[in-house]
Amino acid sequence: MAIDKTITGAEAVITALVENGVEVIFxxxxxxxxxLYDAIFDNKKIKHILVRHEQAAVxxxxxxxxxxxxxxxxxxxxxxxxxxxxxxxxxxxMDSIPVIxxxxxxxxxxxxxxxxxxxxxxxxxxxxTKHNYLVKDADNLCDIIHESFYIASTGRPGPVLIxxxxxxxxxxxxxxxxRNRIKNKSxxxxxxxxxxxxxxxxxxxxxxxxxxxxxxxxVINAGPKTSTLLTELVDLLNSPVTLxxxxxxxxxxxxxxxLGMLGMHGTYEANxxxxxxxxxxxxxxxxxxxxxxxxxxxxxxxxxxxxDIDKSSINKVVSVDFGIVGDCKEVLTIxxxxxxxxxxxxxxxxKTDWWTQIKEWKKKDSLGFKQIGKNIKPQQAIKSLYNxxxxxxTFITTEVGQHQMWAAQYFGFSKPNHWMTSGGLGTMGYGLxxxxxxxxxxxxxxxxxxxxxxxxxxxxQELSTIVQYNLPVKIFILNNxxxxxxxxxxxxxxxxxxxxxxxxxxxxxxxxxxxxxIKGLRVEEIDKLDSTIDEMxxxxxxxxxxxxxxxxxxxxxxxxxxAAHNEMIxxxxxxxxxxxxxxxxxx
Amino acid sequence: xxxxxxxxxxEEETSRTLSLVVDNQPGTLARVIGLFSGRGYNxxxxxxxxxxxxxxxxxxxxxxxxxxxxxxxxxxxxxxIVPVHIVRDLTLEGPFIRSELALVKLIIKGANRVExxxxxxxxxxxxxxxxxxSFVFELTGKPSKIDAFIELMRSLGDTEISRTGVSAIxxxxxxxxxxxxxxxxx
Ligand SMILES: Cc1ncc(C[n+]2csc(CCOP(=O)(O)OP(=O)(O)O)c2C)c(N)n1
Ligand SMILES: [Mg+2]
Numbered sequence: 057m058a059i060d061k062t063i064t065g066a067e068a069v070i071t072a073l074v075e076n077g078v079e080v081i082f083x084x085x086x087x088x089x090x091x092l093y094d095a096i097f098d099n100k101k102i103k104h105i106l107v108r109h110e111q112a113a114v115x116x117x118x119x120x121x122x123x124x125x126x127x128x129x130x131x132x133x134x135x136x137x138x139x140x141x142x143x144x145x146x147x148x149x150m151d152s153i154p155v156i157x158x159x160x161x162x163x164x165x166x167x168x169x170x171x172x173x174x175x176x177x178x179x180x181x182x183x184x185t186k187h188n189y190l191v192k193d194a195d196n197l198c199d200i201i202h203e204s205f206y207i208a209s210t211g212r213p214g215p216v217l218i219x220x221x222x223x224x225x226x227x228x229x230x231x232x233x234x235r236n237r238i239k240n241k242s243x244x245x246x247x248x249x250x251x252x253x254x255x256x257x258x259x260x261x262x263x264x265x266x267x268x269x270x271x272x273x274x275v276i277n278a279g280p281k282t283s284t285l286l287t288e289l290v291d292l293l294n295s296p297v298t299l300x301x302x303x304x305x306x307x308x309x310x311x312x313x314x315l316g317m318l319g320m321h322g323t324y325e326a327n328x329x330x331x332x333x334x335x336x337x338x339x340x341x342x343x344x345x346x347x348x349x350x351x352x353x354x355x356x357x358x359x360x361x362x363x364d365i366d367k368s369s370i371n372k373v374v375s376v377d378f379g380i381v382g383d384c385k386e387v388l389t390i391x392x393x394x395x396x397x398x399x400x401x402x403x404x405x406x407k408t409d410w411w412t413q414i415k416e417w418k419k420k421d422s423l424g425f426k427q428i429g430k431n432i433k434p435q436q437a438i439k440s441l442y443n444x445x446x447x448x449x450t451f452i453t454t455e456v457g458q459h460q461m462w463a464a465q466y467f468g469f470s471k472p473n474h475w476m477t478s479g480g481l482g483t484m485g486y487g488l489x490x491x492x493x494x495x496x497x498x499x500x501x502x503x504x505x506x507x508x509x510x511x512x513x514x515x516x517q518e519l520s521t522i523v524q525y526n527l528p529v530k531i532f533i534l535n536n537x538x539x540x541x542x543x544x545x546x547x548x549x550x551x552x553x554x555x556x557x558x559x560x561x562x563x564x565x566x567x568x569x570x571x572x573x574i575k576g577l578r579v580e581e582i583d584k585l586d587s588t589i590d591e592m593x594x595x596x597x598x599x600x601x602x603x604x605x606x607x608x609x610x611x612x613x614x615x616x617x618x619a620a621h622n623e624m625i626x627x628x629x630x631x632x633x634x635x636x637x638x639x640x641x642x643x
Numbered sequence: 644x645x646x647x648x649x650x651x652x653x654e655e656e657t658s659r660t661l662s663l664v665v666d667n668q669p670g671t672l673a674r675v676i677g678l679f680s681g682r683g684y685n686x687x688x689x690x691x692x693x694x695x696x697x698x699x700x701x702x703x704x705x706x707x708x709x710x711x712x713x714x715x716x717x718x719x720x721x722x723x724i725v726p727v728h729i730v731r732d733l734t735l736e737g738p739f740i741r742s743e744l745a746l747v748k749l750i751i752k753g754a755n756r757v758e759x760x761x762x763x764x765x766x767x768x769x770x771x772x773x774x775x776x777s778f779v780f781e782l783t784g785k786p787s788k789i790d791a792f793i794e795l796m797r798s799l800g801d802t803e804i805s806r807t808g809v810s811a812i813x814x815x816x817x818x819x820x821x822x823x824x825x826x827x828x829x
């Protein structure tokens with residue numbers, strides 16, 4: 057019996073995407089993906105969003121994925137299309153975001169000949185994807201697409217690239233549906249939780265006098281239910297909790313036990329609680345160097361417990377006493393269950409001394425600032441923005457720099473999946489395209505890109521995408537005319553020698569907005585800040601708001617590079633000692 | 644490692660032999676090697692060949708060096724690679740055999756030819772090729788034995804060396820079959 061080969065590879069790809077629940081794909085066409093674009097042309101189930109640069113396609117897919125919990129999808133052409141996508145893929149890898157990137161490739165018989173727009177895409181993307189494929193045999197195409205969704209979304213999520221030679225896209229094949237079980241190391245993606253360790257950990261947690269829970273992006277990746285469980289655990293133990301940059305929103309900012317973000321620009325109380333704790337529970341965070349400060353002084357007198365889906369995260373930089381490899385949701389479910397059992401017997405230690413101590417630290421008011429004079433303090437700009445948007449279902453994206461840290465410090469996040477920022481890679485230019493993806497996924501919600509003027513210039517071509525799809529994204533630029541974070545480091549570490557960190561020749565952002573046919577606003581004085589924010593929020597379409605802020609404001613509190621949690625400086629008056637030689641070498 | 648002082652006591656680095664079962668497909672070896680170069684780990688020896696052509700699997704025998712924390716890192720990083728199915732730490736598991744094959748060409752004329760053959764015989768090397776001015780010997784065994792042989796050969800004349808790298812397997816009746824059966828057919 058002849059197998060009926062009824063559809064082309066390209067049509068099979070699109071069918072497989074639909075079967076895997078894809079509704080939106082972010083892409084940019086070119087010669088090597090014309091068959092795929094032809095298959096999309098009259099497809100009613102997938103909406104294609106035409107970005108203006110392939111890097112932006114990946115960031116948009118990341119924003120889409122992070123705000124929905126679904127897999128983000130990208131389509132780019134061979135050669136320059138694929139190489140442009142590399143920054144985005146690396147970003148998704150570092151922040152564990154599930155993304156599928158389909159790239160075109162020259163036909164199989166031309167691979168290796170330096171054909172027009174040929175690049176060794178699987179070679180280039182190998183270290184910046186969780187996995188990748190070069191499909192040489194069209195008959196494997198469907199299985200590979202199905203498998204790639206499984207790989208991108210299970211275990212520790214990440215980007216998967218599928219390189220599709222043009223002849224494979226044109227070959228007639230038989231469509232294969234998703235099989236029940238996908239060939240893979242399923243054991244590795246769903247590790248068995250070790251109950252013996254759980255018992256010991258529960259014992260440690262209920263007997264802790266000075267516990268701290270430190271949670272990260274893994275909680276977000278494990279789904280919204282995980283945030284509820286985490287909050288329940290915090291309440292049960294009456295433990296203070298702090299969140300990493302990637303974890304913001306997993307415990308509500310108004311939770312009485314929440315100490316704010318920790319790390320380099322974290323609060324004083326969060327960092328000191330980390331330093332002085334006796335038991336630390338790390339849930340889905342990875343002891344990143346922005347968080348730990350100097351390692352040999354990191355939480356020196358504590359027992360450490362680490363929950364992570366990725367075994368390689370455990371004992372990578374900090375040796376812990378108990379490592380639990382598992383999905384945060386599953387582990388937290390068990391922990392909450394076990395602790396509840398004990399809770400009934402009222403054996404929980406009171407933590408009065410610990411909380412008294414924490415309240416002392418809080419009195420330092422490490423996020424305090426003085427809004428005096430006419431100039432707008434960037435901190436105030438974020439605070440006002442937060443106050444005016446509290447009642448909305450607000451999604452925030454950011455670029456990278458001081459504005460990103462101020463957003464993390466002064467905007468309050470009460471729910472998971474509402475905060476999109478480039479944490480691991482720190483990619484300037486992430487926020488604008490990411491906001492495109494978020495707004496596409498949540499057309500009726502308020503989406504704000506909190507931006508810096510330098511970062512904005514890195515992917516501002518996406519204004520065109522925003523206009524094309526009429527996305528009412530609000531671009532809130534904290535314009536200090538400096539690459540502020542670079543300037544700050546030059547001030548602190550390089551004797552105020554401001555080498556190349558001033559942005560000359562900035563555009564007039566209001567006129568720029570006008571040229572795209574959208575609203576542009578500018579505010580230079582504090583009395584007009586509120587009304588400008590109101591006007592931005594009351595505008596139906598996209599807005600660029602050029603918020604001229606104090607130019608040389610620094611981002612505090614800060615753990616200087618190479619210093620420990622208890623060596624943090626609170627402000628400019630808190631004269632830091634000179635950065636150590638080792639610290640100078642740090643990024 | 645990083646410029647942060649390490650928080651562990653300066654533990655000594657030791658040599659470890661790992662045995663991996665991986666999908667025999669393009670890119671797998673590149674991923675394994677890329678992991679070592681990208682994260683700054685050492686590879687002292689590497690050897691790869693297909694071992695199961697129905698399941699399309701290869702074995703990689705790999706000798707690396709590091710503290711126990713680094714080795715644990717290497718092992719869990721290797722397991723993150725999608726086509727890597729099994730990572731066994733033979734050094735940790737118990738007794739195991741490391742063996743290597745070397746082909747050694749010696750360019751030699753005159754009286755020392757007899758000496759070369761005598762050394763080869765002592766090492767139980769096979770003579771695969773003879774001309775009036777050269778030999779090719781084949782030798783298998785522990786890397787240290789091969790090192791010693793090569794050193795002697797070098798003192799006798801001009802040499803050309805080709806070695807396979809260590810191939811390793813555990814001693815005793817411990818079987819891998821169950822693990823292999825869990826890997827679904829392609
Ligand atoms: C793509 C990229 N290039 C360079 C950097 C290094 N960098 C980090 S912050 C920063 C300055 C950002 O300036 P701006 O967007 O104006 O934000 P600000 O710090 O002034 O708020 C630079 C250059 C980076 N993070 N990403
Ligand atoms: Mg700036």
